[in-house]
Amino acid sequence: MKAAVAIVPDTAYDIRKVGKAVLGYRLAPAPRKWTMDRHRLDEIETTIKDRHGSFVDTDDGEAYLRAAFPHLPDDQQRRAWARKWCPLISEGDIAYLLAAPLRRLKAREIGDLLAVTIEQRSRLDLRSIRASGQTDADIAAVKRERDATAVRSKRAAQQPSKPRKPKLKDERPWEALGISRRTWFRHQQTGGTKLVAHKSILSMSDKKSATAGSAAPRPRATEKPDPEALRALSANLTEFIHNYSVSLVPIADAARNISQTISTSACHIRSIKIVRAA
Template sequence: MAARVAATRQAVEHEKKHGQGNRRHKGKRQAWSIDRQRLAEVQKVIHHRHGGACDTDDGATYLRAAMPHLLRLHGGGDEAHDKILGWAAVWLPTMPQADVAAAVENAFRHDPPPLKADTLAELLNMHRDERTALSLRTIGAVDQTSRERAAERKRKSAEHQAAKRQRAGATPRSQSKVAIAKAQGISLSTLKRRLKQAAAQEAANRPDPISSAIDPKDLQPTTKPGHGTGLSVPGPAREASQRQIVGAVGPTPGARTRAVPAGHAVPLPLPENGFQENGDFFGSDDAWISLGSALDYAGGLMPPEVARAVRLAQRARSMTQDAVARHIGISRPQLANALQGRFGLSRSAAANLCAWLAAA
């Protein structure tokens, strides 16, 4: 029996060194399947624990773990029966042939399903350290649950990806803006806004490069240009004034009427007896206009002679239309519309206009 076990171990070592599972083998490799993977791992466990083939009475345990996969790989029939017996003769030489044949007949009859990873770990009494040393994938561990194994795989994958990104020169995720914002308990947009404000403050506090070379960053601020605090007048915003909307005899719609009582206009002195009309503008060389009819204007639409008298008086006094409107107590648009005949003036504004024309 000892000679048989030694010969079997030598055959296993030869197959491991020169078989198809060797990475240096240049032949066509078979497609991966869970059955080949599980059977290879069971053989790896046997070789690790026994230094080759199994030389103890644990053969029945190993055969139970490998039997469902042997059936799925070789199928049924006499040929499959012989292949399973041959596998048991190589890896379980100390197990009696009658027991192996009985286990094969029972498996053909009941067709047992493959064992789960945790169930197989309990059957083989597999621990985490041995599982890690053998790099097993389809066999679990009795001291580690499936969730713990999944979490460990996820952690190792994350570490591998982080090392890969670091070799490529990428910024570590622990130093990213998302990680910094999460550590500070703020949102990503808040962090970006604070960084932007800090950059603007740093640019504002940077000394003026008078004797040194100008930094291009000084010419391109990191923030949008805005008004400084010294450019605006402090205080509340101006409140909108109420606009007056009246008929044709009142102020112009939308204009603001100034509170000037009737008869209190303060015009500049005028020449006596009227004004001389300029022939370049009105087509007459020596035309004198009397103020008698103009002073009879009492409001409403402005007659053409009154409008002409107002224009001549404005020119004679070298006043702007806005200044004339202020003396009368109305706005400049209101006076312009009245001179064009679009709207009329109120009685108070007409009285101020007459007083302004009659002032000497």
């Protein structure tokens, strides 16, 4: 018959053996489960350490005892907690506090009792104790800001760091060219050529014609036109309109004759129908 094999847990320490035989061992204490009472006590102790150090060395000890006593299971542990964190409180005062009915205070009530500030609550990351005078709306605003900061940090960590493409509203290229924003976009939409830093802008056809030498580019907007050229252009337009009007006169006469002929024929046909009907 084989001997039973002792199984040593992974958390065991101080293992005692004789050869291969395990005589005994000790187990590491199991981690405490989270409870609201332990959490509230931890935050009260954290506040004491931040304000006073190892223990309460002022006359505020009674306020800390009122906040902590409802979260301890029995009077023995309450007395031990009071001697550790508030040693300046006498046994008579402790007995008086223990004789009174104990009630778990709300987060707002503990904040007012201990005079916790918003800066201290944020710095110590107190979750079960509110700051003195802090309302529900203030808590909601702080939570939204904290959540938004966490989301921004997460997105920044996930996205690769690459340079952002500059925007037109930041570069404003139309100002460097000396033109308006609307003119710059109109040239972009019509497929214009690359704009140069000049007040007058030539289109693609003007640049090609100027390069080939077939025709001169159109005059700049800032140049004044020749008065003689304008008068000659006006005379040519007047003569063209007169000739066009004269050529339309025979056509109008012919149309009028055709209309009269049609009207006469219609009357003749109507009279024939009346005679036949009679």
